[in-house]
Amino acid sequence: MDKVEKFYDETYDEWDRLERHKIEFDITKRYMDEYIRGENLSIFDIGGGPGRYSIYLAEKGHKxxxxxxxxxxxxxxxxxxxxxxxxxxxxxxxxxLFIYWEKMI
Incomplete structure (x- = not known):
């Protein structure tokens, strides 16, 4: 495990950070709504952390x-x-990414 992985696995709590700093989450959702158009899109959230934005997009019907x-x-x-x-x-x-590519497309 490298230093970055270790930091996110053992120290950092991104889910709670976005809960504490809700304005960041709300502003990002506004921009996603503005620029991610269409229905039932296939979206890759690369570096998606604990999935707050991914879950938001999935709730809107995207894969x-x-x-x-x-x-x-x-x-x-x-x-x-x-x-x-x-x-x-x-x-x-x-x-x-190449390992998962076939599963995701």
Whole structure:
């Protein structure tokens, strides 16, 4: 595990950070709504962390695949999407994107 993975797996809590700093989440959602148009799109959220934005897009009807280098973030994304009854494909490290490519397209 490299230093960045270790930081996100053991120290950082992105899900709670976006809860505490809700304005960032709300502004980002506004821009996503403005620029991500269409219905039932296939979206790759590369570096998607614990899936807050991925879940938001999946709730809007898009098919979302999330990649993140943190195993902890992947687990949180799977748990949070399941709690909401959302289908979210969550995979591992984006540095190995080629392994997941066929599954996602």
């Amino acid at each position: 979302v695949s999330l990649l993140d280098l943190s195993k902890r973030n992947i687990q949180v994304a799977k748990e949070k999407s399941a709690e909401r009854g959302i289908t979210l494909e969550a995979y591992g490290n984006q540095r190995t």
